[in-house]
Amino acid sequence: MYVNAPDYSWKPVAHTADLAIAITASDRTGLFNAALEGLLGTIDLKTDSRDDEKIKEFRINIDAKVIEETLVDFLNDCIYMMEVGEQVPFRLEDVVYNDGVLQAILKSRPVREEERTEIGHIKAATYSSLEVKINDGIYSATIIFDT
Amino acid sequence: MTKWELGIPHLTKEDENLYRLGREYLPGMRVPGLLYVSEKLMKQASKDNALSQVANVATLPGIVNASLAMPDIHWGYGFVIGGVAAFDPRRKGIVSPGGVGYDINCGVRLLSTHLDADENKKYIEPLVDTIFNTVPVGVGKGGRIPFKGKKMERLLRDGAEAIVDEGLSWPEDLTYLEEGGAMDGADPSQVTQRAMERGKMQCGSLGAGNHFLELQRVDEIFDQEAANAYGLSRGMLTVMIHTGSRGLGHQTCDDQLKVMRDAARKYEISLPDRQLACAPLDSREGRDYVSAMACAANFAWANRSILVHLVRNSFEKVLGQSAEALGLHIVYDVAHNIAKWEVHEVDGKRTRLLVHRKGATRAFPAGHKDLPDRYMNVGQPVLIPGDMGSASWVLRAQPKAMEETFGSACHGAGRAMGRREAKRKIDISDLIKQMDRRGIIVRAGSKKGLVEEAPEAYKDVDAVVDVMHETGISTRVARMKPLAVIKG
Numbered sequence: 128m129y130v131n132a133p134d135y136s137w138k139p140v141a142h143t144a145d146l147a148i149a150i151t152a153s154d155r156t157g158l159f160n161a162a163l164e165g166l167l168g169t170i171d172l173k174t175d176s177r178d179d180e181k182i183k184e185f186r187i188n189i190d191a192k193v194i195e196e197t198l199v200d201f202l203n204d205c206i207y208m209m210e211v212g213e214q215v216p217f218r219l220e221d222v223v224y225n226d227g228v229l230q231a232i233l234k235s236r237p238v239r240e241e242e243r244t245e246i247g248h249i250k251a252a253t254y255s256s257l258e259v260k261i262n263d264g265i266y267s268a269t270i271i272f273d274t
Numbered sequence: 275m276t277k278w279e280l281g282i283p284h285l286t287k288e289d290e291n292l293y294r295l296g297r298e299y300l301p302g303m304r305v306p307g308l309l310y311v312s313e314k315l316m317k318q319a320s321k322d323n324a325l326s327q328v329a330n331v332a333t334l335p336g337i338v339n340a341s342l343a344m345p346d347i348h349w350g351y352g353f354v355i356g357g358v359a360a361f362d363p364r365r366k367g368i369v370s371p372g373g374v375g376y377d378i379n380c381g382v383r384l385l386s387t388h389l390d391a392d393e394n395k396k397y398i399e400p401l402v403d404t405i406f407n408t409v410p411v412g413v414g415k416g417g418r419i420p421f422k423g424k425k426m427e428r429l430l431r432d433g434a435e436a437i438v439d440e441g442l443s444w445p446e447d448l449t450y451l452e453e454g455g456a457m458d459g460a461d462p463s464q465v466t467q468r469a470m471e472r473g474k475m476q477c478g479s480l481g482a483g484n485h486f487l488e489l490q491r492v493d494e495i496f497d498q499e500a501a502n503a504y505g506l507s508r509g510m511l512t513v514m515i516h517t518g519s520r521g522l523g524h525q526t527c528d529d530q531l532k533v534m535r536d537a538a539r540k541y542e543i544s545l546p547d548r549q550l551a552c553a554p555l556d557s558r559e560g561r562d563y564v565s566a567m568a569c570a571a572n573f574a575w576a577n578r579s580i581l582v583h584l585v586r587n588s589f590e591k592v593l594g595q596s597a598e599a600l601g602l603h604i605v606y607d608v609a610h611n612i613a614k615w616e617v618h619e620v621d622g623k624r625t626r627l628l629v630h631r632k633g634a635t636r637a638f639p640a641g642h643k644d645l646p647d648r649y650m651n652v653g654q655p656v657l658i659p660g661d662m663g664s665a666s667w668v669l670r671a672q673p674k675a676m677e678e679t680f681g682s683a684c685h686g687a688g689r690a691m692g693r694r695e696a697k698r699k700i701d702i703s704d705l706i707k708q709m710d711r712r713g714i715i716v717r718a719g720s721k722k723g724l725v726e727e728a729p730e731a732y733k734d735v736d737a738v739v740d741v742m743h744e745t746g747i748s749t750r751v752a753r754m755k756p757l758a759v760i761k762g
Contacts, residue, residue, distance in 0.1 A: 143322050143349040144689050171722075195548060196535060203528050210521060211472055244412060244720050248482060250376040250524040254531070254548035255351030256323070271351050273376045273524075274483055274693060 137165030145274050146249065151267045155194070156222040158259070158266045159201060159229065163219060166202055166252070169272060170245040174217045176236040183214060183236075189229040195257045197229050198268070202252035205233075209246045213238045249274055282320055287313075291345075291741045300329040302544065307332055308340040309347060310679070312741050318690060318733060319347045327354035330546040334359070336367025336555070338620055338627060342679055344634050345741035346688030346733065350375070352549030355633035355689075358682040360618065362627055363555040368543065369563055370552035371534055373630030374613050376527040378567055379574035380485075380518030381452075381609040382635075382657040383582065384668065386504075387589075388601030391491035391511040391757060397592055402489060402715050402758035404588040409487060409581060410479035412719025412762045417478030417580065426470055429477065430462040433572030437579040447579065449646045451607040452636060455575040457614070460568035465522070466529045473522025473573060478580030482723050482762030484686075485517040486659070487581070490666060490754035500670040500751040503652040504605050512754055513602070514666055515581050516659050518611065519574035526570040530563045555628055564613065564628075571612055578607060605668070606655040610635045610685035618680050629680045637671035637683040637748045656683045656748045660735030662727060662759040663712060667739050669748035683748040687735035696731040697722065715758040724761050 135157030137150045148165035152158040164174050176182055187204065191197040205216045214235040222231040238246055250273040259268045284296035288308075293316055295307030307328040311319060319325065324347050331353055332341035338360045347356035352372025361367030391398075410417055419440075421429050429436045434455025437443040448454045480487060492510040495501045506512070519526075537553035537560075538545055545551060553559035582604065586597035593600060613630045620627070638644055640653040649655065656669040664687075675681050691699070702721050705728050709716050718724040742748045 139694055141692050141695065143324075143692050144355055145351060146693055192536070192539070196532075200532070207468065207472065207525070211468075247521070248723075251528050253351040254535070254551070255372075256547060256549075273351060 135161040137161045137168065139169065140269060142271055145271055147269055147271045149267065149269045151265055153265060155224045155266065156219070158268070159198065159222060159231070160219050162198055162202055162270060163205060163216060165270065166205060166249065166272070167215065167217065170248045172215055172242055172245060176217060180236040182234055185233045185235065187229065187231055187233050191227040193227050194259045195254065197224070197227050198259070198270070199252050199254055199257065201229060202270070206249060206251060208235065209238065215242070282325065285325070291745050295325060295328055297332070300326070300333065300546070302333040302546065303329055305332050305337050305340045307343065309343040310741055310745055310747065311343070311345045311347060312737065315345050315733065315737060315741065322349040324349045324354050327352070328357065330550060331357060331359050331373070333546055334361070334368055334370065334550060334552060335543060336361040336363070336365040338362050342682070344682070344684040345738045346633065346684045346686050348688045350632065352547060353630065353632040356684060357632045358629065358634045358680055360627040360629045360680045361555060362620070362625060367555050367628065368552035369555055369560045369613055369628055370550050370630065371527050371530045371563060372549040372551065373632050374527070374567060375611045375632050376524045377518035377611055378523035378527060379571035379609045380611040381574060381578065381607060382659055383515045383578045383607040384605040384657050385513040385582065385585065385602050386506060386605050387511045387513070389511040390509050392509060394511060398489060398757050399715055400592045401588060402717055402760065404592050405487060405585055406717040406760050408584045408588050409760065411760060412482050417476055419478055419580065420475055421477050422474050426474060427462040429576050430465055430569035430572055431460050432456050434575040434579045437576050442583040443579040447582070447604050450604040451575055452609050455579065455607070456572050457568035459565055460572050461565035462569055464562050464566035465526055465569045469522050469525035469529060472525045473520055476520035476522065477573060477577050478584070479520060479577070480517050480581065480760070480762050481520055482719060484727060485762050486662065487585070487760040488514045488662070488666070488756050489758040490514055491757055492752050493665065493755040494753045496750035496752065497670055500652045503649055504655050504668060504751065505603060506605065506668065506752050513585055514659060514754070515578055517577060517581065519570040520577060522573050523570040526566050530566055533559050534563065567613060571609060574609070575607065606657060608635045608657050616681065618676065627680070629682070631682055633685045634682045635685045636681055637675040638681050639671045639673045639676055655751070658684060658686060658735065658739060660687045661729040661732035662716070662756055662761065663709060663714065663729030664735055666754045667735065667750065668752045669739065669742060670751045671748050672746050674746040675748060679747055683742050684738050687732040687738055689731060690733045691731040693726040696726050696728055700725050700728045700730060714756050716761070718761040720762065727761055
């Protein structure tokens with residue numbers, strides 16, 4: 128079963144050694160948000176923000192050659208932000224994607240106390256078997272995370 | 275030669291514990307795949323994408339002889355886990371971060387003691403509690419000693435020796451670490467600030483996932499000569515540590531993969547999987563990766579040395595004697611995610627190759643120049659951690675490993691069940707009861723993580739070891755049963 132909004136979604140898929148997700152979206156903005164929510168959902172982190180939490184906004188500019196590499200770079204930046212920056216990125220807005228280059232606003236909130244044991248469960252998003260496919264205007268991909 | 279009965283195309287059974295994946299399996303394979311597995315393990319391995327990953331590696335430039343898989347083979351990312359591949363620079367061979375993995379120099383260290391486990395049973399629980407309260411365990415748990423600036427550079431260049439100089443490790447420890455605890459050619463300038471930032475508070479921490487620290491009892495000796503050389507005897511209390519290069523290694527791999535994906539395009543290397551991104555060994559990108567990887571490997575040896583320091587302190591505190599008097603000596607330390615320059619015989623000629631081991635252990639036999647004097651006549655101890663409910667093994671590397679597997683053996687039991695499947699199928703309270711029935715004390719940083727590591731999630735380590743023994747690649751020396759397990 129896919130989780131999330133109608134224009135993008137993610138679901139866990141089986142993998143023997145690590146963790147994997149399948150994502151779908153009606154556009155590239157949705158694809159990146161599906162990947163982000165899939166990353167957070169995989170380690171049981173919430174994609175919400177609370178009134179008492181200070182929300183930060185980061186302007187991101189990821190310069191890769193193809194969308195698969197952009198996706199991996201984006202997710203690994205998010206993993207780094209959680210592990211080192213102690214911020215949980217939860218929403219991507221104002222997305223502009225062109226030929227591997229992603230420009231967007233990334234919103235984040237502080238890591239919650241109960242989430243500290245989850246941060247770091249995923250070492251990295253991998254390129255393994257990653258291919259973004261477009262069928263009837265729907266984008267889809269499977270992403271394997273190293274755990 | 276018989277076609278394997280499950281009918282996988284181009285997979286043939288060569289011997290009782292050896293299968294060949296023919297070059298016809300995947301267009302572009304330069305060499306066949308050779309899998310050291312029993313029929314039972316072959317059936318498990320063929321359930322997912324592991325065979326395709328063996329085939330993918332066989333397409334890489336400069337690969338020598340075969341793409342090898344050990345009996346703990348399972349589906350990973352890029353290279354198969356349990357994979358071994360050697361590349362020849364004279365045949366345009368490559369280096370691939372995907373052949374090492376994110377946890378660079380994930381490895382195992384075994385400590386012996388002078389203690390009989392049964393006679394000291396009353397100390398096991400206080401020991402495990404003291405260690406659990408001393409060793410930073412679990413994701414997000416950093417080490418107690420910050421490594422920054424020059425101190426970090428020294429650590430990356432000199433590995434475990436830097437910890438000796440800090441006064442936290444014994445000088446003789448270095449003799450019993452693969453590579454002496456530091457790879458040559460480590461250049462800290464190849465490690466990004468981002469990687470150093472991610473690792474600066476993590477040296478001296480266990481981490482999570484499949485990493486563990488166990489108190490064990492030597493349950494059975496199978497080879498007395500080797501056991502004597504390794505300082506192991508029946509009933510002995512031992513300590514096994516399994517961890518790697520933590521966030522510094524993960525980030526180094528990620529950083530270098532970005533370089534490698536561009537390098538693969540630059541050098542027009544066709545890749546069946548982007549995770550196999552690579553560069554020629556004689557290219558700047560290839561050399562830089564090997565230097566950066568060596569730094570992360572050195573970080574991992576230093577990490578395990580600090581953990582040994584914390585274990586020795588815990589033993590001293592609980593037993594009221596010095597670690598020296600308690601005989602807390604290192605039996606050996608092996609790296610099982612690494613790429614190393616080694617000399618092997620290819621077509622009758624001694625050839626310098628870069629051997630990738632991704633979930634595989636170096637296994638150098640008696641007489642090899644890289645062994646410590648004490649092991650020169652018996653061969654290298656090969657440390658094989660099992661799951662937390664069954665057993666771990668010490669094997670003895672045999673000459674056949676040099677003849678057939680580039681001096682390599684398996685690295686563990688290998689997963690049989692995915693992490694999500696384990697969480698779905700295994701109940702935490704049942705698992706704790708099961709461990710209690712077996713008399714194994716468990717301390718864990720996360721209950722969720724513990725379920726993922728349940729014994730049922732792993733293959734039978736004895737079956738994996740049987741293949742190594744029966745093929746003569748590495749033979750049984752000692753089996754250790756867990757008494758207490760600390761998991762991240």
